[in-house]
Amino acid sequence: MEKRNDLDFDEFEKILKENVVQIERNIAHIKSELDSLCNNDDINDVEDLSSLGSISKKDNTILHQQENELKETIHALAKIRNGTFGICEKSADPIPVERLRVNPIARCKVIIED
Numbered sequence: 001m002e003k004r005n006d007l008d009f010d011e012f013e014k015i016l017k018e019n020v021v022q023i024e025r026n027i028a029h030i031k032s033e034l035d036s037l038c039n040n041d042d043i044n045d046v047e048d049l050s051s052l053g054s055i056s057k058k059d060n061t062i063l064h065q066q067e068n069e070l071k072e073t074i075h076a077l078a079k080i081r082n083g084t085f086g087i088c089e090k091s092a093d094p095i096p097v098e099r100l101r102v103n104p105i106a107r108c109k110v111i112i113e114d
Contacts, residue, residue, distance in 0.1 A: 003083035004094060012085065012104050016077050019104075023070045030063045072105040 034056060079085040086095050088109045095109045 004086045006094075007086050007097065007100070009080050009085065012100065013077065013080050015104055016073050016080070019073050020070065020077075023066055023073065026066050027063065027070065030059050030066065034059050034063070069105070072107075075107075076105045 076085060079087075086097075086100055087093070088095050089107045091109065091111075093109060095106055099106050099109065
């Protein structure tokens with residue numbers, strides 16, 4: 001697998017690092033919301049409890065998604081450092097630049113089967 005010479009790795013590294021900062025902010029905000037829900041003394045009835053449970057479930061789902069996105073972003077940054085960024089993990093073919101611009105954490109190129 002040869003390092004790609006058609007990509008501006010500095011540009012993608014900057015984008016990915018900015019994404020890490022934003023995702024970490026999102027995670028901190030969600031965790032703060034979940035903590036405030038757990039410490040909410042204004043629960044007066046079963047409906048309040050049910051509503052809080054629903055909100056908590058949604059926040060936990062979003063938290064899990066954000067943690068996965070953070071992991072994928074860190075993986076993409078590691079690929080920049082080791083020279084494999086932009087190379088499909090399944091086929092070892094280049095991932096189109098357009099795909100990387102839309103989704104810089106892409107691990108594979110899109111394969112359309114007839």
